[in-house]
Amino acid sequence: AEQAGQEHFDAIIAADQRIEPRDWMPEKYRRTLIRQISQHAHSEIIGMQPEANWITRAPSLKRKAILTAKVQDEAGHGLYLYAAAQTLGITRDEMTMQLIEGRARYSSIFNYHTPTWADMGAIGWLVDGAAICNQVPLCRASYGPYGRAMVRICKEESFHQRQGFEILMELSNGTPEQKQMAQDAVDRWYWPALMMFGPSDEHSPNSAQSMAWKIKRFSNDELRNRFVGMCVPQFEALGLECPDKDLRFDEETGTWITGEIDWDEFNAILDGRGPANTQRLRHRREAHESGAWVREAAAEYARKQRERDQQ
Ligand code: 3HC
Numbered sequence: 001a002e003q004a005g006q007e008h009f010d011a012i013i014a015a016d017q018r019i020e021p022r023d024w025m026p027e028k029y030r031r032t033l034i035r036q037i038s039q040h041a042h043s044e045i046i047g048m049q050p051e052a053n054w055i056t057r058a059p060s061l062k063r064k065a066i067l068t069a070k071v072q073d074e075a076g077h078g079l080y081l082y083a084a085a086q087t088l089g090i091t092r093d094e095m096t097m098q099l100i101e102g103r104a105r106y107s108s109i110f111n112y113h114t115p116t117w118a119d120m121g122a123i124g125w126l127v128d129g130a131a132i133c134n135q136v137p138l139c140r141a142s143y144g145p146y147g148r149a150m151v152r153i154c155k156e157e158s159f160h161q162r163q164g165f166e167i168l169m170e171l172s173n174g175t176p177e178q179k180q181m182a183q184d185a186v187d188r189w190y191w192p193a194l195m196m197f198g199p200s201d202e203h204s205p206n207s208a209q210s211m212a213w214k215i216k217r218f219s220n221d222e223l224r225n226r227f228v229g230m231c232v233p234q235f236e237a238l239g240l241e242c243p244d245k246d247l248r249f250d251e252e253t254g255t256w257i258t259g260e261i262d263w264d265e266f267n268a269i270l271d272g273r274g275p276a277n278t279q280r281l282r283h284r285r286e287a288h289e290s291g292a293w294v295r296e297a298a299a300e301y302a303r304k305q306r307e308r309d310q311q
Helices: 002-014 027-046 048-052 061-086 092-100 118-138 144-172 176-195 207-212 220-238 263-270 277-290 292-310
Strands: 248-250 255-257
Touching: 027 048, 027 061, 027 092, 027 207, 027 277, 048 061, 048 118, 048 277, 061 092, 061 118, 061 144, 092 277, 118 144, 118 176, 118 220, 144 176, 144 220, 176 220, 176 263, 220 255, 277 292
Parallel strands: none
Antiparallel strands: 248 255
C-alpha cells in the first residue's frame, strides 16, 4: 500500500495537481507542511501586534478605520492558516502551545518596534508587499488547503499594501518633517523586509525539497529579487531614497544585485534575540491566558449540550 501510495503521490505532484487531506502523503511532506503553514499562521497572529500599537494613535478616523480593518484581516489570515494546518493532524492547542513556549518560529519581520505613524506606511508597503511576492506563488502550492487559503489571503494583501503606500505618499508630499519621518521608517523596514524571504539559497536547508514537492515554487533569492525590482519604481513615485546604496541592476543576468544583507541580525532574531521577540511572545502568552475563561466556558457549554442530546 505504501508503494502504491508513493506512486500515486509522485504522479499527482508530477502532474502539478493537488494533494488533499485524505490522500496518502510521505510523512516528511506532512511534517514540512505543518512546519511551514503553522509558522505562517503564527506570523499573521503575531503580526497584529506592531500595527495594533497605532490603532488608538492613528492621526484620523479614516486611518484608524483602515488600520483596524487590516489588523482584523491578519487575524482572519491566521485562522485560515491554522485551519489548513489542522487538516494535517495537528490541533490548534498544540500549535498555540508551540508558539507560546517559544518552540515555533514566526516571521522575523514582526520583532521590530513601530516608533512612528510612518511605520504603519512602511509595514503596509514593504512588509505586505514582500508578503504578496511570497504568497502569490503559494496559491499554487501542491497541498490543496494551503493553496486555497492563499487565494483568499492574497486578495486582502493588495489592499494592505495599497494603504501603506498611500500613507507614505501622503507623508512624503507633506511637511519636511513628515517626509523625513517617512524616510526614517523606510530605512528601518527595508532590510528586514528583504530578510522575510529567508536565508540565501545556498543557506536554505528546506528549499530543495520544498521545491521538489512544489510547495515552494521559487527560491528565496528569486522572490527577494522580484520584490526589490517591484520597489525600485515605487521609491521613485514616493520620492523616497532606497536605503540600499549598493543596489544595481545587472543587465546580463537581468537581476538586481543588492548590498550586503546583515545575516547576523537575521540569525539573532531567529534565535529570539531581536528588538521585540520577548515582548511579542509575552503579549501573546498573556492574551492566551486571559482568554482561558472563554475557552473553558465554551467547552463546558458544549459538554452540557452533549449531555442534553444524550438524554
Ligand atoms: N523569519 C523566521 N524564520 C525564517 C524566516 C523568517 N523570515 N525565513 C526563514 N526562516 C526559517 C525557516 O522557517 C527555516 O527554519 P525551520 O526549518 O526551523 O522552520 C530556516 O529559517 C531555514 O529557512 P528555509 O529557507 O530553509 O525555510 P523555508 O523553505 O521554510 O523558507 C519561508 C522560509 C520563505 C519563510 C517559507 O517558510 C515560506 O514561504 N513561508 C510561508 C510564508 C510566510 O511565512 N510568510 C511570513 C510573512 S508574514 C505574513 O505573511 C503576514 C503578512 O500578512 C504581513
